[in-house]
Amino acid sequence: MSDRAGTTARNGGRPWGPLERLRRLPLRSRLALLTTVAVAFAVALSAAACWLITRDRLTGQLDEQLRNVEVQPSSVQALSAYCNNALDAVNFQPTPYTIQLVSAGGYVCTAPYKSPIPAQRADTAVAAGRTNAAVHTTRARDGAEMRVWTEPYGGALTDANGNRLAISVAVPMKQVTDPLNQLAVVLLIVAGVGVLGAATAGLWVARAGLRPVDRLTDAVEHVARTEDLTIRIPAEGDDEIARLSRSFNAMTAALAASRDLQQQLIADAGHELRTPLTSLRTNIDLLVRSERSGRAIPTADKEALLTSVKAQMGELAALIGDLQELSRPSAPGQSAVDVVALHDIVGTALERARLRGPSLTLTASTDPWYVRAEPAALERAVVNLLDNAVKFSPPGGTIEVRLSGGELTVRDHGPGIPQDELPHVFERFWRSPSARSLPGSGLGLSIVARTAEQAGGTVRLRSADSGGTEAILTLPGAPTPPPAMPNG
Known part of the structure; x- marks a missing residue:
């Protein structure tokens, strides 16, 4: 009572239906059960078809046997005499069949020592001449099931009222029902064995087929419990289970690579943050000690310290901004992508670059180019x-910027990058040994590479022919903006 009430309560106040009970079974049990039901249905259908075909064949053979029975005129005359009380039963010659005369009014006269068989409508129709013959199954008065064949009698045979008679020949249906009953028992036993075997085979197949799923479940539970991402599942073949294992x-x-990258990013960020923080703390300690001790720092040194503190704070702010940029989601669909005029962005960036390098000469040649990007x-x-x-770039140097056909080229005339360092320039926090004294976090080119990849483009660096470095950013797009989408 309590289990039923608990089940009903968990199901919203109503008892579980058959489908809901099936869904609550384990997958292995469901597969075995469905296999058993399918085999049982197929076996039952085959057994029923076999039984019906056998019954029709046996009944057809019995009908053919009845049609081929030749009733001698002497037997008919004797039966007629017996029906008219002109012949005693003891003088009537017995036959293996039940022979009787049938009138159109439904009167029957059966041979002696045989149980009468009530006339059916089909029999009276034959006697009345409406049909040529009739065959049917009915029961005699003693309850025996009989197969009856009725046809008109060819001689001049009438009843007491002058009506013509038909003659019926019948045999017990035991010739058909007994083999059918034996066949039904055999089919039932075979079907039972088949269903039992199907249930056993279904359970074995379910266990064997779901064994890779069990391994996958164990692996997922192991990862959830230990966070061990090094576990791998053997994947053999090309079936769905193998595809699931490979996936x-x-x-x-x-996930393991992402976690390694995350840990590496944290370690590299901590290392990069430690240097400016240490320098910043040292400079601030000097300023605090000077104030507490009353020993004033020379004005030039104090201004140098403050300038260094400001530069280090700017370096920290730039590093934090770069880290925030790299931590943003890079999956498609998570950024606000729009049609962007790349030539306008290059123009804005050139103005900022002129402010940061007032002694440099920046030349620009930009053709219109529109891209889809954030x-x-x-x-x-x-x-x-x-x-x-x-x-x-050296002081007084020149930076050449060119945008043509979706390819943005930025050329400087600095010291250049050695060939052995070019493969590492887009790695996070990587800095050339010759540039470690310069400000920067080592994340700038990593951000450029990630942005180019998100926009479907590429970026590369190469040494220029006459010295310096060329940075080439290629983005897919068009020289004209796409047509505006209609509203609504």
């Missing part, structure tokens, strides 16, 4: 490319 292995590998991220990427060129 799980790829997912754990991607505006803020794209502007940050272009600014990073120009800032990199400003940082490595």
Whole structure:
């Protein structure tokens, strides 16, 4: 009572239906049960078809046997005499069949020592001449099931009222029902064995088929319990289970790589933050000690300290901004992508670069180019490319900027990058040994590479022919903006 009440309560106040009970079973049990039901249905359908076909064949053979029975005229005359009390039963020759005369009014006269068979409408129709013959199954008065064949009698045979008679020949249906009953028993036993075997085979197949799923479940539970992303599941073949195993292995590998990158990013960020923080703390300690001790720092030294503190704070702010940019989601659909005029962004970035390098000469040649990208991220990427060129250009140098056909080229005339360092320039926090004394976090080019990838483009650095470095950012787009989408 309590279990039923608890089940009803969990199901919203109503008892579980058959489908709901089936869904609550384990998958292995459901597969075995469905296999058993399917096999049972197929076996039952086959057994029923076999039984029906056998019954029809046996009944047809019995009908053919009845049609071929030749009733001698002498037997008919004797039966007629017996029906008219002109012949005693003891003088009537017995036959293996039940023979009787049928009138159109439904009167029957049966041979002696045989149970009368009530006339059916089909029999009277034959006697009345409306049909040529009739065959049917009915019961005699003693309850025996009989197969009856009725046809008109060819001789001049009438009843007491002068009506013509038909003659019926019948045999017990035991010739058909007994083999059918034996066949039904055999089919029932075979079907039972088949269903039992199907249930056993279904359970075995379900266990064997779901064994990879069990391994996958164990692996998922192990990962959830231990956070161990190194676990892998063997994947053999090309079926759905193997595909699922390979997908799980790829997912754990991607998660492990993402976690490693996250840990590396945290470690690198901590390392990069430690240097400016240490320098900043040292300078502030000097200023505090000077105030507490009353020993004034020379004005020039104090201004140098304050300038250094300001520069270090700016470096910290830039590093934090770069980290925030890298921590933003990079999956498609998570950023506000819009049609952006790349030539306008290049123009804005050039103005900022001229302010940061007032002694440099910046030349620009920009053709119109429209791309689909996140505006803020794209502007940050272009600014990073120009800032990199400003940082490595000598005083009084020239920076050449060209935008043509979706390819933005930024050329400086600085010291250039050695060939062995070019593969590392887009790695996070990587800085050339010759540039470690310059301000920067080592994240600028990483941001450029990520933005280019999100926009479907590429970025690369190469050494210029006459010295310096060329940064080439290529983005897909068009020289004219796409037509505006209609409202609504």
